[in-house]
Amino acid sequence: MNVLVINAGSSSLKYQLFDMDTETVVAKGVCERIGIDGRLTHKPVSNGKPEFKAELPLPTHAEAINAVIEKLTSPEYGVISSLKEIGAVGHRVLHGGQKFSESVLINDTVIAAITECIPLGPLHNPANLMGIKACQKVMPGVPQVAVFDTAFHQTMPKHAYIYPIPYSYYEKYGLRRYGFHGTSHRYVSKIALEMLGIPAAGSRLITCHLGNGSSLAAVKDGKCVDTTMGLSPLEGLPMGTRSGSIDPTILSVMAANEGLTINQILDVLNKESGVLGVSGVSSDFRDIEQAAHEGNARAELALDIFDYDVKKYIGAYMAAMGGADAIVFTAGLGENGPETRERIVAGLEPLGICIDKEQNNVRGQQRDITGKGSKVKVFVIPTNEELVIARDTKEIVGK
Structure with a gap:
């Protein structure tokens, strides 16, 4: 077929x-x-x-x-x-x-x-x-x-997806956390379980889909229990051009001082922010890394902000799930950015996470990059969202 x-x-x-x-x-x-x-x-x-x-x-x-x-x-x-x-x-x-x-x-x-x-x-x-x-x-x-894209995240518990705003906004308009990149998180979490050789029941994974658009998911018992993106893909990590999570008061200050409408502000947050906005160099992490290597302080700052936020979410999700069996890196940057992976994992040794630098020197290949003595496995797993779509399509049409 x-x-x-x-x-x-x-x-x-x-x-x-x-x-x-x-x-x-x-x-x-x-x-x-x-x-x-x-x-x-x-x-x-x-x-x-x-x-x-x-x-x-x-x-x-x-x-x-x-x-x-x-x-x-x-x-x-x-x-x-x-x-x-x-x-x-x-x-x-x-x-x-x-x-x-x-x-x-x-x-x-x-x-x-x-x-x-x-x-x-x-x-x-x-x-x-x-x-x-x-x-x-x-x-x-x-x-x-x-x-x-949102389907995999529909297993989140209510305390993970309800925003602390008047509940009526959820009831009337469906304002809640939905999450995205679900097909990718679903695919790599399945492969991670196969690499671990354990069943979904009792498992705890943190999947890191890192690219121009980035999100993390906490996957417990094979099901998503939390994710960084929210009502829209704007929430969570800073990305190529998206701001990620910021203080909402910033919108009011931008409107008052720049004379911008809400739609114009959202354009800035979606298209002119993230690592592009901080670095002033590019939305492409390869360009930013090159600029940082050449001494560009703002490019280095953009990378520091991104890596720091990924690190924070890994720690938060380990706390929420009571630990982790594996951390998975995927998508364009996650699969092809050994320096990014190394910077993110650096300092996580007290949580039982470290990588093997030699094994980490890989781009676009499935590999166990876990370091000696690490209590948590660290994997690079290329995502394949199109294959998931094709598999679901075959299964549903064949019913």
Whole structure:
């Protein structure tokens, strides 16, 4: 069975086609600048055919899906002979609110529920819906499955997700902690249990998804009990361009002194803050590390702030769970940043955590980097959110 995995943004559409008999990617690509001038990059993986990269007219997501199908089935660039060889489509959907604690087969009721969650995910959910509706238009009759970033975190206890504001705001508007990167946290926590050789029951993991967007999750008995992101992906750690958690009074001071509206302030906190805002160099940690090595004090400060906050959350989650069996690093920075991992773990020896510096010298590979005498295992585990989406899609469609 072939499963097409779609991650639709407002002007982009990423895709991977999986052969689920072997769980391998046979083709992948991205449509960019949808609604502007359009560009498609398509890469066959399994059969040695050439990559396609060119500007194409992509006025809507429907045309983008059409272009993807054309390339997947073309004699020159294709990996399948016809659309009939795609058994199902799995969609990444950012926000499922409190409505979805697992992946679901898409129907009109599900679409309506995703639409109702737009106020909670105003940037992503509309784009995700565009991808779903485009596939329904271009691929009528092909089953579609929604896999939610928020679903894994729906097991959090109420004391972890309720904000200490008037309870009526939760009742009326659903204002609570939801968490994101759930598909990634779910995947790496499962792999970590396999590496530990222990069952989910009784286990305690801290998964660190570190990249341009970053979050930690406390995973107990195989289920999420806390996570750093909140109502939106803005809460928690400082990130590439997001501020993370700050004193809300800052918003009032910015409004009064800069004359900014709430939406303008949120733009600053989402797009101009984080390590970019502190360093003034870049939102890319590689650029910031280079600048820090060259003596840029603000770049060094940005790294210190990020590492310090990750360290604090690790300690907090160990306290909340009564310890940890393993710390897992994943995502772009977590997988490829040995210096970042070393800085974060430094000083955690009193908690029984240390790494082997030689084993830590790894990028993008699954590895146990636990140091001698460490009571807590430390793992690097590359994430694979697309495979989780493909697996869920196959399972649900096969029911």
